[in-house]
Amino acid sequence: EAGVTQSPRYAVLQEGQAVSFWCDPISGHDTLYWYQQPRDQGPQLLVYFRDEAVIDNSQLPSDRFSAVRPKGTNSTLKIQSAKQGDTATYLCASSPSLISNERLFFGHGTKLSVL
Amino acid sequence: AQSVTQPDARVTVSEGASLQLRCKYSYFGTPYLFWYVQYPRQGLQLLLKYYPGDPVVQGVNGFEAEFSKSNSSFHLRKASVHWSDWAVYFCAVSLNTGGLSGKLTFGEGTQVTVIS
Structure with a gap:
């Protein structure tokens, strides 16, 4: 069984640039989560989905971050101005x-x- | 709001010695509790999880954890540490509402270093 796949593995930006992260969950999993893990800290929930619907995005900085899961499978997390x-x-x-x-x-x- | 505290940021243990990692949770009621491990250059993996019932939970690779409602704790133990246990360990809590939630809150993590 394939695991959860993310890309890219690394990204380096200047402030103000945009970046997108892509996630392919395990087939058949209806729930998908995005966490942010600062260095030497635990993961902090940003947003999670059930199928294509957002369940909770209260911790997502909405002015610069966005997340979608349009078909209830893959998901993209975007930072507009890092x-x-x-x-x-x-x-x-x-x-x-x-x-x-x-x-x-x-x-x-x-x-x-x-x- | 639910929260988890891991008071020890770093623990150093000799190979073959016993290990205990502490976890305290804050939640009104009985939560679901988890220990995840993050090996170097790998994703987080589940070690064990607690459901209301037997307070001692067995996990993979010889790990076990004990739930205490009176102490609001869920400490992780291993009788004899191996060098491959060098990793970061995270305690996590999820709401026990009997329904749909799925929101997992993590502690800060404990870095375990194994020395020979």
Whole structure:
């Protein structure tokens, strides 16, 4: 079974530039999560979807961040105008359902450096 | 709001020695609790998870964790550490609403270094 696939693995930007991260979840998983993990910190939830619907995006900086999952499969997270504070690893995870006790399957992440 | 605290940012342990990693949670009620591990250059992987019931949970690679409602804790243990246990360990909590939620909140992580 293929795992969660993310691309690119690394991104280096200047402040003000835009960047997109792409995630392909495990086939059949209806729930998809985006987490931000700053260096030496735990993952912090940005947004999550059930199928194509956003369940919770309250932690997503809406002025510069956006996330979509148009067909309920792959997802894209975009930063419109990156800031140095956005430097972090962006993790995508999927799970078979939205049940509270369900385990999450994580991708390797995209490591973003904003100079 | 639910939260998780891991008071030890770094732990150094000798190979073959025992290991305990601490986790305290803040949540009204009985939550679902998890330990995930992040090996170097790999994604987060589930070690074990707790459902209400037996307070001691067995996981992979000889790890176990014990839930204590009175102490609001979910500490992770291993009797004999191997060099391959060198990793960052995260405690996480999810709402136990009996329904749909799926929102997992992570602690800050504990870096475990194994020395010979």
